[in-house]
Amino acid sequence: MNFGHFFRSTVGIATLAALLVALPFVAAMGGQAWVRILDFAILYVFLALGLNIVVGLAGLLDLGYIAFYAVGAYTWALLASPHFGLHWPIWAILPIGAGLACLAGVVLGSPTLKLRGDYLAIVTLGFGEIVRIFLNNLNAPFNITNGPQGITLIDPVSFGAFQFSGTTQILGFAVSGPQKYYFLLVALAILVVIINLRLQNSRIGRAWQAIREDEIAAKAIGINTRNLKLLAFAMGASFGGVAGGIFSAMQGFVSPESFSLIESIMILAMVVLGGMGHIPGVILGAVLLTVLPEVLRYGVGPLQMALFGKMLADPESLRMLVFGLALVLVMRFKPAGLWPSPERQRELQETGK
C-alpha cells in the first residue's frame, strides 16, 4: 500500500480533488459549525506547513511562531476595520501583513540564530509572549490594539464585489460564508504544499537539511548558515503572517487571547505529531489536532451521559485531558510521528534494533 504513488496518479488526484470539493458540503449536513471547524483545520495545515520549513527542514526549534500569526492578524484587523476607519483591499493588506511578519522574523532571528537549539526555543517562546503582552496593553496611552477587548467588525475577505461572508448563489448552489472560505483556504494550502515540496528538493532545501544535520560540516562546504537560517525563519514567519490575515478576516474579530503560547505549542505539536519534515504527515497532524478536540467537545458530554447516566467530569477539562493523553500516547508508540517520511521510519527501526 503506497499512498504516495496513489496521490501522484491521475486517478488519485481526481479522487482527492473530488473529496476536497465535496467535503464542505458533507460537513454542512452536520451544521455550519462543522464547516467552520474544517476551515480551521485547513488554516492550521497552512500554519503547520509554514512552521515545517523552520522546524522540519532547517531544524530550528521555534516556540514563538504564533507571534508572526498575530502580526498578520492585527495588520489585517487594523487596516480593514472601523477601529482606524481604514478599509484597505486584500491585495494591499495581505502582502503588508506577510511583509511585517517577515520583518519581525528577521528582527528576532538576526541576533538569536547563533544560539543552540533549546536556547533558541526559549528565546522564540519569550518573543511570542512579548508580542502578546504588547497586544494586550497597547491601548494606552494611544489606543492601537484596543487591549484585551480586541478589535471587532473586521472586514471579511472580498475580491471586488465578491464577498466571502454571507451566502452566495453559485451555479445554483447556495454556498455559505464558511464554505467559501474553505475553498480559499484549500487553494492557499495547496500553494504552500507545492512551495514546501519544491523547496525540499532544491538547492536551498538541501542546504537547510545540511544545517539541521551538522552545522559545522555545512559551514565547511561553504553554506552561509546564518543567512540560510534567517531565510527559513523569515519564510516561516511570512506564512504565519498570511494565515493571520485570513484568520482575522474569517473571524471578524481578534483579541490577544488567540495568540497565547499554547497556540505556538499546538502548531509545533501538529508538526511533530504528524511526522516532522514529511508533508503528508504534517497535514495529518494539523487536521487531527484541530478536529480531535472538536469531536471530543461534542462527543464527551453525551458519551458520559450514555455510559454513566450523569456528567461525572466537566466535559471541557475531560476533552483537554484526552487530548493531552493523545499527545503522550502517540509520542510513546510512534516517536517519529504518525506518518513519518519513509527514510525516518527506516532510521528509527534501525536504531531500535
Next chain:
Amino acid sequence: MDIFLQQIVNGLVQGSIYALVALGYTMVYGIMGLINFAHGEVVMIGTLVTITVAGTLIKAGMPVAVAGLAGMMAAVLVCMALGWALERVAYRPLRNAPRLTPLITAIGMSIVLQNLAMMVWGRNYLTFPSFLPNMDFELAGAHFTAIQVIIVLVSAATMGALLLLVYRTKLGMAMRATAQNPAVASLMGVNINRVIAAAFVIGSALGAVAGVMVGAYYEIAHYQMGFMLGLKAFTAAVLGGIGNLAGAMLGGILLGIIEALGAGYIGDLTGGFLGSHYQDIFAFVVLIVVLMFKPSGLFGEKSGDRA
C-alpha cells in the same frame, strides 16, 4: 529611594521561588537534555495539595502551624511521587527517540496534569490558609513580612541541602558524572536510570517546596498557576546557564529582582508610556539580551564547537 530597597526585597522573595523551581528544570536538563515542560504543573499540584491537606487539618482543629507543616510534607511526598511517575511512564520510554519527541510528551503531560487538577480542585481560585500572623518589619524604609523572611530562609536552606547532596554524596557524584557523559558514567557502574529518576524526584521535591511558598505568599492558588511560573523559572534557568545549579539559583534571584525593579520603574523610564502591567516582558527581554551576548547564559559553560 525607599521604593528601590522595597523592590529589591520583593524581588529577592519572588526570585527565591523562581530559583527553587528553576533548579528542577536545570537538573533534568543537565542530566538528560530535556525541557520538562510539566514541571510547572508539579509546582501547582504542590500548592493545591497543601491547601487541601492543611485546610482539612485546620478544620479538624489542629494548630495552624502544625497543619501547615503537615500540608507541606504531604505536598513534597505527592510531588516526589509525581516526578518519579512522570519520568517512569512518560519520558523513560523515549530515551532514544528523536529530539523533539519528549518535548511534545512534556507538553502533553502538562495539559494532562492541568486538567486533572481542574477536575479535582475545580476551576475557581482557592484561598491558601494563612499560617502566619501578619507581622510587618521595617528596615531602612523597606517593609517586609514574616512570610517573606521565611520564604528566603527556606529557599536558602533547601538550596544549601541540594548543593550538599550534589557535591558531597555518592548519588550527587553519580549525577554529575551522568551530566558530563552518560555513556561513560554507565560504564563506570553508575545506574543511569536511578540517577535520572533521582533528578526528577529531587527536582519535584524542590518544586513542591516552591509551590507551598507561592501559595503562602500570594494566599491564592489556581490550576493554571503553574504555567507562567514554570515559564519564568525556566527562563531563569536559561539565564543562569541551563544545566548549572548555581546558575539556576542566581538566575532565579536575578530575574526576580529585575522584574521587581522593572515593574517599579518602567513608568518613570518611559515617561508613563508603559505601565507596570508590562512586568512580564522583563523576564523575556532580559533573557534575549543576555543570550545575545552570552549564548550559553550567564554562568553556563561554553559549548565549544568541536571539529
Next chain:
Amino acid sequence: MSANLPKPLLEAKAVAKHFGGVKALRDVSLSIRHGEIYGLIGPNGAGKTTFFNCMTGLYIPDGGGFSFDGTPLVANASDQAAARGIARTFQNIRLFGNMTALENVMVGRHVRTKAGVLGAIFQNAATRAEEAAIRQKAIDLLHYVRIEERADDLARNLSYGDQRRLEIARALATDPKLLCLDEPAAGMNATETEQLRELIDGIRRDGTTILLIEHDVKLVMGLCDRVAVLDYGALVIEDVPAVVQKDQRVIEAYLGA
C-alpha cells in the same frame, strides 16, 4: 628542488593559537605549492588539527594569518574558506547522516551554484538546468570515488570506508583548489588504505592540491611531495620525505626522546 619553484597556493605566516595557557600553535609558517601533496604530521596533540581548524575558519588564530592564492584569507568564516576554494574532511567523519549519499554530494555544490527560493518555487528554466547539472556532477563524483551504487542509501548507513569516500566526494563537489584531508586513513585496514592512496593520488593528478594530515607515517612518506612536522605546536621541519625521515629532531619527536 628545481630552480623554477611553483608559486605557493597557501601560505601560513606565523600562525599562533592558544587555549587558555596551552600554546597549541607557536608561530607556524609554511607554504603549500600548487599541485603538490603536502603532508602534515606530528605526534598526538602536536597541533595538526588546530592548524587545520585555523586555516578553514573554524578557529580564529591569535596571531599571524593565511594567504591563499595570493590574497589574505578571512580568519573567521569557514563558509568563505570553502568559497575561496578550500575544502576539508573531518577526522571524525561529519556527514549529513539522514540525507542520501547523493544528496550529501549535491549539497556540496551549494557554494558553486546560485538558485534561490524563488527559483525553487517557480522552477524556471535556469533553476531546472542548474538542478540537473548539480545532480549529474554529484553522480559523476560518486563514480569517481567508486560508491555510485550506494547513491540512494542514507549516509549514516554506509560502511566506514565508504563514508570516508563520500566525505571526500562531498568536499570535491565544492571545486576546491586545495583539498584538506584530516586523517583519512584512520581506522582503515591495509587494503582500504591502499585504495585511499590511489584515490588521493588520482585527485592530485586531476589537478587538485592536497594537504594531508595523517598518523600513518608510511602512507604520508609514500604519497607526499613534501612533509611538515609539528611538535608541541611548533614547526620542526618542512622538506621532502627523504630528508624528513632522516631528521634527528623528527625521530626524537616520534620516539618521545
